[in-house]
Amino acid sequence: MKKQVIPVTAPLRGQIEIPSDKSISHRAVMFSSLAKGRSVIRNFSKGADCISSLNVCRKLGVSINYLDDKTIEVISDGVLKEPAAPLDCGNSGTTMRLMSGILAGQNFNSVLTGDESLSKRPMKRVIEPLSLMGADIASNDNKAPLTVNGKKLHAVDYISKLASAQVKSCVLLAGLFADGVTSFTEPVRSRDHTERMLKSMGADIKIDGNRVSVSKSELKPLDITVPGDISSAAFFIVAGLVVPESEILLKNIGVNPARTGIIDVVKRMGGAIELLNERDEQGEPVADIRVKYSKLKGCEISGADIPRLIDELPVIAVLAAQAEGMTVVKDAGDLRNKEADRITTVVNALKLIGADIEEKTDGFVINGKTELRGGCELETFHDHRLVMSYYVAGLICKEPVVIDGFEWSKISFPEFETLMENLKGG
DSSP: OEEEEOOOSSOOEEEEEOOBOHHHHHHHHHHHHTSEEEEEEESOOOSHHHHHHHHHHHHTTOEEEEEETTEEEEEEESOOOOOSSOEEOTTOHHHHHHHHHHHHTSSSEEEEEOOTTGGGSOOHHHHHHHHHTTOEEEOSSSSSOEEEEOOOEEOOEEEOSSOOHHHHHHHHHHHTTEESEEEEEOSSOOOOHHHHHHHHTTOOEEEETTEEEEESOOOOOOEEEOOBOHHHHHHHHHHHHHSTTOEEEEEEEEOOTTTTHHHHHHHHTTOEEEEEEEEEETTEEEEEEEEEOOOEEOOEEOGGGGGGTGGGHHHHHHHHHTEEEEEEEOSOGGGGGSSSOHHHHHHHHHHHTTOEEEEETTEEEEEEOOOOOOOEEEEOTTOHHHHHHHHHHHHTSSSOEEEETGGGGGGTOTTHHHHHHHHHTO
């Protein structure tokens, strides 16, 4: 589906509710499937990726019912059942990587499959540590489909070269079924939704800096309200900062410190952003975020910044194109392993619409501020974050931009266009 984005001629103004956090929704439905009893998850994500996780859990014998449009009830006896067919993870790398950890220690065999895009993504990063724990996983050259032959697992003390919440979560989930104490150490601390949720559910888990350890545990049922997704909020944060005279209030956003890299970068760039009504909900910090149009300056984004904003880097590139001076993004080579190679694709697209951007091995360099001309068609390569990043860029181009593959925004954010249109009317 092709979508034409018309440049805006008026500010974006208003207050909106961002859809629920994908990372927390994925974990809530998976972890509650492992708990004996009834769990209630309010504000569960409607995104296709999280629905993939829900459907996989159902196929493993868990009873999951909708109590209303955004609330699910999960009823489990704490024991998963052998699936009758392959488990389709759709486009969701989170589903495949986390479920591989859960399934590795079961007493049955299973197969994890995905769509064309997911089947190209690297799975060695989870196969390797699981294999060290005694798991038996067959793959297509370290890519999906993954055939997981359930085995008795033993603990591992794994030191990862990559800061990855998905890999960390995979190992910790396998550790719930392994003999001994399983530890995972990463170079810098990645998002910690898994640790927070497992702790709240009674898991024997310990955190020491960048090292997390877990022992075999039984989980208690979950009662949670999922906050708004800061990765989805990022598109509106950037739009509010770059569309002249805009002011946007984003309600009930998860502001877990492991996820707020974009807020820190906006502040470094001189952007007007503030957190209001800060509070804690089921172990996760939540706040309202207000952003206003700002004159921005370039900065460096690297090192410990990257795990805290890896998914936001495509739209941060749009932001940097509107900042005076040079913005350098480095240490972000893992962008090449997402739904698309997000370094090459972002660089090529922004060049096409007039940005001064140069590709580097592990990131890119942007010289701003540049006037974005538009007047072209942008290919999104089945990548939802590219779709929405290019839409935000299209708002400030001189001429309309056509986005090819706009339907892929529904993977994570089916309400995206409607919410943006609401702000245009503000």
